[in-house]
Amino acid sequence: MLQTVSEWLWWERLWLPANVSWSDLEDSDGRxxxxxxxxxxxxxxxxxxxxxxxxxxxxxxxxxxxxWGVRNSVRLTAEPSPILENYFCSQARAPSQADVRSLCKKTSWPERRVQVWFKRRRNQDRPxxxxxxxxxxxxxxxxxxxxxxxxxxxxxxxxxxxxxxxxxxxxxxxxxxxxxxxxxxxxxxxxxxxxxxxxxxxxxxxxxxxxxxxxxxxxxxxxxxxxxxxxxxxxxxxxxxxxxxxxxxxxxxxxxxxxxxxxxxxxxxxxxxxxxxxxxxxxxxxxxxxxxxxxxxxxxxxxxxxxxxxxxxxxxxxxxxxxxxxxxxxxxSEVCDDRSDEEENDSDSPEERYHKLSHTNNRQKQRHSNTFSLNC
Structure with missing residues (x-):
């Protein structure tokens, strides 16, 4: 059986033109x-x-x-949830809107919280x-x-x-x-x-x-x-x-x-x-x-x-x-590889919106303070 397969695999007509055999490609005369x-x-x-x-x-x-200061971005870890983890591993990494509503009922979480969980969980697997x-x-x-x-x-x-x-x-x-x-x-x-x-x-x-x-x-x-x-x-x-x-x-x-x-x-x-x-x-x-x-x-x-x-x-x-x-x-914008699985931003969660807004207000206050001191 193996002999027949080998003969078919190395059949000369598969690899070489007509009137050429493997013996013609043996080393000889410095070739x-x-x-x-x-x-x-x-x-x-x-x-x-x-x-x-x-x-x-x-x-x-x-x-x-x-x-060059290349640093990994700080990632927020998805909070423990066996129900969502099981869905993530066995069904889909990105649930449909209908599935999100179903998961909300099972976990008693609001819709936004479930969506943020999946974004953070996907980010955890990204390089x-x-x-x-x-x-x-x-x-x-x-x-x-x-x-x-x-x-x-x-x-x-x-x-x-x-x-x-x-x-x-x-x-x-x-x-x-x-x-x-x-x-x-x-x-x-x-x-x-x-x-x-x-x-x-x-x-x-x-x-x-x-x-x-x-x-x-x-x-x-x-x-x-x-x-x-x-x-x-x-x-x-x-x-x-x-x-x-x-x-x-x-x-x-x-x-x-x-x-x-x-x-x-x-x-x-x-x-x-x-x-x-x-x-x-x-x-x-x-x-x-x-x-x-x-x-x-x-x-x-x-x-x-x-x-x-x-x-x-x-x-x-x-x-x-x-x-x-x-x-x-x-x-x-900036160069990016459109083939890459880019990291998602979940900064629209209520807690992070609050911190982001506070940070923006602080920067604005600092800017006004600097302007005032320059005017003086």
């Missing part, structure tokens, strides 16, 4: 080809990156947060500002490092300037050491993102992020085995270029450097639209759809690879909509 077994090294690489991330966030990002700062710092540094590695691996290659060179001699293209390390780094990183989903900041596009990571890992693995390495390195470099600015803008926004964050976000928006909505579909996907059929007849791998690229493009369109909304917020 070195990628091997499926090398993908196993991505797991220790991912675990190593998780360790590096932990050390980075603890010994670099956290001290930087202290220097603090320092955690988001550390996570954005790590991603910004990694994307910068990965993009530099991509530039070093590509800047002197003919297929960076002439897309038809991507398929010259395919699939018998010898793998370069720079391509091996670049692939290993990127594969390990996206695998580490999957492994860390449970404790990373959870955003509104959580499901889309999972799809993106799985699609990316599938593309990286398939392109590695099928020797689509040249186009794979181009796709990775295009994706990393804009992500540096997005994470950097969030870092500066958390640090209250709002003007710097706004400038970076505007530049990011332009670069995202250029790379993901222009270069990626009209250069890279065009290169994978049109040029290969000039060299060989389409096969399963040709269609599979292009379908996965289209999945990424659909996600790009989805994120372009989110970015457009974020641009409006940048213009009229």
């Amino acid at each position: 070195v080809y990628a091997k499926a077994s090398q993908l196993y090294t991505a797991l220790p690489c991912a675990l190593g990156l998780l360790l590096v991330r932990y050390l980075f966030e603890r010994f670099l990002a956290t001290p930087l947060a202290n220097v 603090g500002l320092r955690k988001r700062f550390c996570e954005a710092s790590w991603r910004c540094v990694f994307y910068f490092f990965a993009f530099v590695c991509g530039v070093l691996a590509l800047y002197d290659k003919p297929w960076l300037y002439n897309m038809k060179e991507v398929w010259a001699g395919f699939p018998k293209q010898s793998m370069l050491p720079s391509q091996y390390w670049y692939y290993l780094l990127e594969t390990g990183f996206y695998l580490s993102l999957l492994l860390s989903l449970t404790f990373d900041v959870k955003r509104k596009d959580f499901k889309e992020q999972v799809i993106h990571h799985i699609a990316t890992l599938t593309l990286l693995s398939f392109s590695w085995i099928s020797n689509y390495i040249r186009i794979g390195t181009l796709v990775m470099a295009v994706h990393d270029s804009a992500d540096i600015l997005l994470e950097g803008a969030k870092v500066f926004n958390y640090a209250k450097w709002h003007q710097t964050a706004k400038v970076m976000f505007v530049v990011f928006t332009f670069l995202f639209m250029l790379t993901r909505l222009v270069i990626f579909p009209f250069w890279l996907i065009h290169c994978t759809w049109v040029y290969p059929v000039e060299k060989f007849a389409p096969f399963f791998g040709y269609y599979f690879f292009n379908v996965m690229l289209l999945v990424l493009q659909i996600l790009h369109l989805y994120w372009a909509v989110l970015i457009s909304r974020m641009v409006c917020k940048v213009i009229f």
